[in-house]
Amino acid sequence: xxxxxxxxxxxxxxxxxxxxxxxxxxxxxxxxxxxxxxxxxxxxxxxxxxxxxxxxxxxxxxxxxxxxxxxxxxxxxxxxxxxxxxxxxxxxxxxxxxxxxxxxxxxxxxxxxxxxxxxxxxxxxxxxxxxxxxxxxxxxxxxxxxxxxxxxxxxxxxxxxxxxxxxxxxxxxxxxxxxxxxxxxxxxxxxxxxxxxxxxxxxxxxxxxxxxxxxxxxxxxxxxxxxxxxxxxxxxxxxxxxxxxxxxxxxxxxxxxxxxxxxxxxxxxxxxxxxxxxxxxxxxxxxxxxxxxxxxxxxxxxxxxxxxxxxxxxxxxxxxxxxxxx
Amino acid sequence: xxxxxxxxxxxxxxxxxxxxxxxxxxxxxxxxxxxxxxxxxxxxxxxxxxxxxxxxxxxxxxxxxxxxxxxxxxxxxxxxxxxxxxxxxxxxxxxxxxxxxxxxxxxxxxxxxxxxxxxxxxxxxxxxxxxxxxxxxxxxxxxxxxxxxxxxxxxxxxxxxxxxxxxxxxxxxxxxxxxxxxxxxxxxxxxxxxxxxxxxxxxxxxxxxxxxx
Numbered sequence: 001x002x003x004x005x006x007x008x009x010x011x012x013x014x015x016x017x018x019x020x021x022x023x024x025x026x027x028x029x030x031x032x033x034x035x036x037x038x039x040x041x042x043x044x045x046x047x048x049x050x051x052x053x054x055x056x057x058x059x060x061x062x063x064x065x066x067x068x069x070x071x072x073x074x075x076x077x078x079x080x081x082x083x084x085x086x087x088x089x090x091x092x093x094x095x096x097x098x099x100x101x102x103x104x105x106x107x108x109x110x111x112x113x114x115x116x117x118x119x120x121x122x123x124x125x126x127x128x129x130x131x132x133x134x135x136x137x138x139x140x141x142x143x144x145x146x147x148x149x150x151x152x153x154x155x156x157x158x159x160x161x162x163x164x165x166x167x168x169x170x171x172x173x174x175x176x177x178x179x180x181x182x183x184x185x186x187x188x189x190x191x192x193x194x195x196x197x198x199x200x201x202x203x204x205x206x207x208x209x210x211x212x213x214x215x216x217x218x219x220x221x222x223x224x225x226x227x228x229x230x231x232x233x234x235x236x237x238x239x240x241x242x243x244x245x246x247x248x249x250x251x252x253x254x255x256x257x258x259x260x261x262x263x264x265x266x267x268x269x270x271x272x273x274x275x276x277x278x279x280x281x282x283x284x285x286x287x288x289x290x291x292x293x294x295x296x297x298x299x300x301x302x303x304x305x306x307x308x309x310x311x312x313x314x315x316x317x318x319x320x321x322x323x324x325x326x
Numbered sequence: 327x328x329x330x331x332x333x334x335x336x337x338x339x340x341x342x343x344x345x346x347x348x349x350x351x352x353x354x355x356x357x358x359x360x361x362x363x364x365x366x367x368x369x370x371x372x373x374x375x376x377x378x379x380x381x382x383x384x385x386x387x388x389x390x391x392x393x394x395x396x397x398x399x400x401x402x403x404x405x406x407x408x409x410x411x412x413x414x415x416x417x418x419x420x421x422x423x424x425x426x427x428x429x430x431x432x433x434x435x436x437x438x439x440x441x442x443x444x445x446x447x448x449x450x451x452x453x454x455x456x457x458x459x460x461x462x463x464x465x466x467x468x469x470x471x472x473x474x475x476x477x478x479x480x481x482x483x484x485x486x487x488x489x490x491x492x493x494x495x496x497x498x499x500x501x502x503x504x505x506x507x508x509x510x511x512x513x514x515x516x517x518x519x520x521x522x523x524x525x526x527x528x529x530x531x532x533x534x535x536x537x538x539x
């Protein structure tokens with residue numbers, strides 16, 4: 001099986017044996033690892049001024065960096081962050097990655113039309129709209145869904161090089177969700193459910209990501225039908241066994257390695273956390289994707305990420321004797 | 327129903343326009359502005375804060391209640407006597423240098439204002455020098471530092487050290503919070519208080535100010 005096939009079978013919660021699939025939403029540490037600026041850190045203000053040959057060199061180099069990252073760490077999936085964005089550049093980047101790696105990797109991109117926690121400046125205004133103009137807010141939600149689906153349709157028509165969308169609107173703080181369960185039902189769930197269902201009709205898989213304490217709304221998120229839920233943030237008190245108890249075993253789970261601890265903890269604390277994550281994630285023998293509880297973010301010590309991946313290589317294998325975890 | 331109770335209950339529901347109207351009526355009835363503030367508006371925000379701490383209401387409910395409070399308080403401000411106008415204490419708050427996240431910081435600010443504290447908002451990407459200079463210049467009893475990133479958390483320790491070097495450490499309490507911040511980290515850097523949520527932060531700040539007299 002290719003990495004892509006293993007990833008897809010994991011999203012379907014099928015048993016795959018062997019190494020647990022892994023990926024990161026973003027691996028920002030490309031300068032330290034490869035001596036290259038991460039695509040999301042580049043500023044292409046003069047993109048349209050460049051000759052096509054120059055643009056191609058940039059795009060090709062970014063595509064290679066995505067592939068190199070996946071190869072270096074044994075990732076099964078690549079999350080593309082096209083820069084510059086837009087349909088044409090997304091398609092171009094996907095074509096280049098497929099040219100370089102064939103069907104080896106599952107390719108995903110952003111595609112969440114649902115509302116995230118607003119920023120500090122806009123939060124009060126957004127809350128007022130929830131209370132005073134709920135119909136208008138929902139009309140806007142419907143428009144956002146349609147725009148996201150239109151983008152997906154166009155990529156589908158151009159060869160369907162993308163395997164799935166990752167829906168990254170954050171809903172939760174560490175303590176609680178921004179949206180109460182009732183508000184989630186009113187403002188998020190209908191649009192999340194529709195997006196996921198329509199993506200699925202087009203043949204795309206979906207991973208729903210959010211940081212923070214998802215527990216009060218995790219069942220509602222699961223009921224919207226994503227193939228996987230990502231982040232499972234231990235800083236928000238999320239535990240894999242508890243999520244499994246609530247949503248069952250037929251939605252894949254991804255993440256849960258405490259990325260804050262990777263920065264601030266001791267080697268021993270990090271090692272224990274990575275092993276805990278693997279043990280709990282692999283407990284069902286299927287439906288688990290190993291990753292940090294957010295991403296390999298700027299400022300994270302590279303050696304810590306590499307330590308985490310060394311532990312995954314050694315212990316993140318379904319065929320291993322489980323006593324290794326003791 | 328007692329008009330002050332009505333103000334409190336409508337504030338809890340985030341009914342800003344009604345709260346404003348009721349505050350106006352209470353003023354016309356000759357109820358002292360300080361009493362309207364304390365028994366109407368702040369009493370309502372106290373209930374919202376408690377419910378928030380107990381996970382009975384969520385952030386949007388707190389925000390609409392805070393907006394209602396601000397609209398009512400705006401009518402009262404010119405009427406409050408000098409004695410009544412004294413805030414429960416003064417706080418300067420900001421997200422630490424290198425960190426541009428402001429959601430948590432804004433929530434804490436709102437909850438503190440709901441408790442009658444005067445809050446100087448330094449915004450995001452705030453240097454240790456800016457915290458300390460503001461605290462000195464504006465006589466703040468509390469410095470509140472927020473961080474969302476593990477990479478920016480260490481700046482909180484720099485704030486504590488600079489407060490010591492500048493000789494104001496015994497005059498200000500330093501509170502810390504944010505997603506990656508923990509009680510252990512608070513102790514490690516020598517800050518005074520970590521709180522896990524905005525309502526607890528506001529309660530703690532009021533306690534510090536009361537203790538300081």
